[in-house]
Amino acid sequence: MEAVVEQSITRDAPVHLEGLGKEYGHFTALKALDLTVAQGTSLGFLGPNGAGKSTTIKIMTNLIRPSRGRASLFGIDVRREPTRALARIGAVIETPEFYGYLSPVETLAYAGRLRGMSSKDLHNRSEAVLKEVKLTDWADHRIQEFSKGMKQRLAIAQSLLNEPDLLILDEPTSGLDPRGMAEVRDVIKSLKDQGRTIFMSSHLLGEVQEVCDDVALLNHGELLIRGSVRELSRGADTSLIQATFLLSATPQDLEALATLPGVEEVKASGDSTVDLRISGGEEGQARVLEAMIGRGLKVITYRPLGSSLEQLYLDRIQESDRL
Ligand SMILES: Nc1ncnc2c1ncn2[C@@H]1O[C@H](COP(=O)(O)OP(=O)(O)O)[C@@H](O)[C@H]1O
Ligand SMILES: [Mg+2]
DSSP states (O other), X not given: OHHHHHHHHHHTSSEEEEEEEEEETTEEEEEEEEEEEOXXXXXXXXXXXXXXXXXXXXXXXXXXXXXXXXXXXXXXXXXXXHXXXXXXXXXXXXXXXXXXXXXXXHHHHHHHHHTTOOHHHHHHHHHHHHHHTTOGGGTTSOGGGOOHHHHHHHHHHHHXXXXXXXXXXXXXXXTOOHXXXXXXXXXXXXXXXXXXXXXXXXXXXXXXXXXXXXXXXXXXXXXXXXXXXXXXXXXXXXXXXXXXXXXXXXXXXXXXXXXXXXXXXXXXXXXXXXXXXXXXXXXXXXXHHHHHHHTTOOEEEEEEEEOHHHHHHHHHHHHHHHO
């Protein structure tokens, strides 16, 4: 009984991909991707350039057809019933070109009328979505004055017009300057905090960690990691730690550090600073710190250099690049 319930939840999930594959000529861009995104989750679809992220997203939004497998949104097959499947989603696939002489309000009015929205609906929704992307003060300015980041936020506003239950964003911060990236991330975070379901691709792990609850790592058209950012960060085994001591560490200290259980590598990176590669996750980190203090080393700072998820990410990408 339980299994039946679970299956129907999976099938009706906002995103459900089964054995999805794509060939461009003889080149396999996507092998056989299985991926489900549950209601209310924000998934970071992570992978280096060429991993197959856009290919997946284009199949999900019916811009291209898969070579095999199927994609469904809210239980509706994208190829069989594209209109119905796409009715509940908003998507920003490539930054759309806006007419520079129009304002956001005019642009949204145009987009809304194309979708058959009533003027009253349009007025309300337009105000609401501009607020969501923090463009209220710019509502009547010409888009030609806008930065790339502002245009991207307008694109997100446009995708929110129909109050979608699922938002699909393909590399929403790519090509933006640091400030533009931060502003777009803020907008996505606040959408996530409202409990919206988000499927966002990115090649930046840091961005995914900042914005998303879950992560799926893709490389060479294959899924390498799938899980929650929290669990994966906790579970990833090795981490890099930088420790600073009150007095400079002697060669004997370094040797002693290297023999501590869990310490895999020690490198002096300054007079009183060492970099340690430690196994055993967060517990391992805590044990090593304890042991250092136990040996009379006066530790003043002890901080992760890269998250353990970063380590896991790099390891898996390297492994799959080697194959
Ligand atoms: N229309 C196409 N024709 C041929 N090869 C393509 C086409 N689109 C993408 N590719 C190739 O498929 C692979 C995956 O591309 P893509 O899905 O765009 O990756 P990502 O979005 O992760 O960077 C890349 O090697 C890319 O060069
Ligand atoms: Mg892409």
